[in-house]
Amino acid sequence: MTPTDPGPREPRGIRYGGDYNPEQWPEQVWAEDVALMSEAGVDLVTVGVFAWAELQAAPGAELRAGWLDRVMELLAAAGIGVDLATATASPPPWLVRAHPEILPVTANGVSLSLGGRQHYCPSSPAYRDAAVELAGRMAGRYGGHPALELWHVGNEYGCHVPACYCEVSAAAFRRWLRERYGDDIDELNRAWGTAFWSQRYRDFDEVGPPRVAPTFPNPTQQLDFARFSDHELRACYLAEREVLRAATPEVPVTTNLMGLFRPTDGWAWAAEMDVVSLDRYPDPADSDSHVQAALVADLNRSLGSGRPWYLMEQAPGAVNWRPVNVPKNRGQFRAWSLQAVARGADAVLQFQWRASAAGAEKFHSGMVPHAGIDTRQWREVVALGAELAKLAPLAGTPVSAHVAILLDWESWWALELDSHPAGLRLPELLAELYQPLFDAGTTVDFAHPEADLGRYQLVVAPALYLVSDRAATNLTDYVGAGGTALVTYFSGIVDPDDHVRLGGYPAPWRDLLGLDVEEVSPLPPTTTVRLGGPLAHPGSAGRRWQELIRLRGAQVLLEIADGPLAGQPAATAHPHGRGSAYYLATTPDPVTLSALIAEIAARAGVPAGPSRPPGVEAVERGGHLVLINHSDTTVDTGVGDDPRSDLLSGSVVSHAVTLPPGGALVLAPPDRP
Ligand SMILES: [Zn+2]
Structure with a gap:
């Protein structure tokens, strides 16, 4: 995946503003809006996200754009840039009336009605054609407008309707499956493991989406449907983007992602966006x-x-x-x-x-x-x-990180399917491992498991359940070349078909980690086990998970101290090539986990963050040190011995500073003689 590059753009400071929906207000309010925007320093607004019904009154009709023309002129005159929406996020009632088949259908066959928002089937040709037609009209009318800075396609793709189970979508799913499996139904049968529960298909026409069934639908069918649904949503975005690119190749394009949002693969989407x-x-x-x-x-x-x-x-x-x-x-x-x-x-x-x-x-x-x-x-x-x-001095500058957390949407989709040993939720696991790094003032990147990891001192793989051969080799090679990896339980379990990699978990990384997991043993929500071993403290406890492990060279850092698995490893270290690989077989209490991660990070050579009281965030961007007090008490925090200018207050500080709740400093790089 190569990020698109419309060429270098000069940063214009840190932009400020918001979604501006003038269509909700009488025109006499607009002049006040623009005056207040200027008072607040607003210089960028997003316009038209939900304006389709205001902009067009019939299929293929001319834009009813007089109001938007006047809004764009007001904003341009005030020097306020526009992130202009294609307005296609919510189909207007006339489109639903003309094409009721665009309404999405849920897994249990319910057709979702008009009256909310984003009520469209991503595979619907009627929706896509109408959306692309509107995007083309917007590009034609406003492509050269002086206020236009950025195109905003759709809105929060996948929000409310991450997948559609209608007949149109079913047919599109079958076409997608034919493509994926080389038009070979036996290849689909192999991948889906249809020998189980009498599911063998004789023809692609027998296959459908994983609608509500008497019990768990086939897991690989569910995984493929997640891949397909993400692909269909992105196809909607790409179809509009191509129209915009053709009309205005110099104007960057974005759509708004939602962070840890499972239905849409952030890596694949960001690769198609000029501004993420x-x-x-x-x-x-x-x-x-x-x-x-x-x-x-x-x-x-x-x-x-x-x-x-x-x-x-x-x-x-x-x-x-x-x-x-x-x-x-x-x-x-x-x-x-x-x-x-x-x-x-x-x-x-x-x-x-x-x-x-x-x-x-x-x-x-x-x-x-x-x-x-x-x-x-x-x-x-x-x-x-x-x-x-x-x-403004921070605009356009980079943030660098020494630690990466591996995240792969395919693995996330597969991890949270039903009928697993326990219902693990990836955002929870990510947050647990992110917290001690945040507390330590260690900035973290996220990385795809197949990405180049060479620039990181430490790579963390939380419940990376599904791994491709390439990802498995990538992590092994990274450690071999001198990197440090921390792999947690329920990683490396299945291949991209969601088939278990046999011979002991985590099959691709047993040599890397110096151990074989024979059995997993999830713990009920309220159950904890005591932890002992060299990195334990008197109150150390594990929760959620434990395992029966055969060591093959790994050294124990934490072990289970009571219950049926007493004596089993809970955290281990193993040298591999020029690096080290650590394994975590439980979720330790926060104090023990922080100590473990601090120890691993120190051994890996991750530089220590600046020392601060709890609740004070520290991040460095472009040589500037930002300190923010998120706690509800006033604290004194060290800022280093060199005098540094605080961009916010304009004063020069050194040694220690008092920060009230919500207080912040943005310290310029120290002046060195
Ligand atoms: Zn559909």
Whole structure:
């Protein structure tokens, strides 16, 4: 996969703004909108994401674009750039009336109705044709507009409807399967293991999507359907992108990804995007929400191979779609925005500019709240705009990491299928391993298991259940050449057909790790086992998993200390070539896991992050050190002995600084004589 490259673009500072939906408001509000945008330092807005029904009134009709022309002119006159949507995310009622077959169908045969949003079958030719036709009209009308900076295709592909099980989709799935299996039904039978449960197919026409069945549908059928559904969504995006590229080759194209979103393969999508953008909505009610926010920021940067990325959507305050929607507390909007910039974002955009008065998202916060501008929310919005303007030196600069976490969507799809030893959830496992690295101030990249890993001192493989031969060799070669790997339980279990790799787990890495796993033994949710061994402390405990392991050269760092598997290894180390491979057979308590990862990172030569009190995030971007206090207490934190300028306050600091809750510093590189 090669990232598309429309050529170098000069960074224009850190961009600021949000989704602007003027079609929800009378025209007299627009001039006030643009004046307030200027007051807040807004210089980029996303326009038209859900405007199809306003823009077109019949199949193939001319655009009803007078209103949008006037909006674009107002924005251009104020020097505000536009991330212009193709407006195809939500089909208008007339299209559903003309083509009811575009409505998506669930696995249990229910046709989803008009009246929400994103109600389309990704394989529907009627939907795709209409969407491409509209994208072409948008490109034709606005391709040369001075306000146009970026094309925004669709919206949150896969949100609400990650897959469709209708007859049109079934036929498309069969065509996709014929292609994948060389039109050979026996090859499909082999891959799907259809000798089990009398599932042998005699013809592709007998095959369908994994609709609701009496019990678990065939797992490889489910895995292939996940691959197919991702492919179909991306085909919608690519069809629109090609129309835009042909009309405006110089204008970059994006669509908004959603971080750890299982249905769409982030690597494959980012490879087709000029700017990789992210919608990020951690729950302010979670005590570790800033860590989750950091994780998805690092992921989004990594998906784009380290290129600067755009935070396309976040809430200025509360969202409206959780059972209880806690607003961002005082300072969180600023702290999380600065965090995104520190972790590589060149834009901080919100959903949405003005909080709606009507519709399903009317209680979702906006930059301009229902209560108007004499409000805490608005003052925070204006203050953040002024601060982001000071961070222009960070725009376009890279973030470097010494540690990579391996992530492969194919493995994620397969890992979370039914009928496994236990229901492992990858985001949970990723968060558990990310947390101690975050706490240590160690910046993390994510990497595809087949990617070049040579630049990392440490590579972590959390429950990398499905591995290709190439990925298996890649990790082994990386360690052989001097790298350090940490592989956790339920990794290397199956091949890309979801067939178990036989001979003891993890079959491709037994020599690398110096051990064979004979049996896995998941633990019930409330059960823990005591841990002993050289890296244990008196309270060390393991949960979720343990294993019966035969050591073949690996040294034990932690072991199970009670229960039926007492004496079994829980964490091991093994030299391989010029490097080292570690294995983790349980989830240790956080203190033990932190100590283990600190030990492995130190042995691997990962540089220690700056020393700070708990709750203070530290990230370096382009030589700037960003420190953010996410805790709810005032803390003193070290900033090093060399005097450094703080871009936010303009003052010069050294040694130690006091940071209130939500306080932050962006320290310029030290002046060296
Ligand atoms: Zn369908």
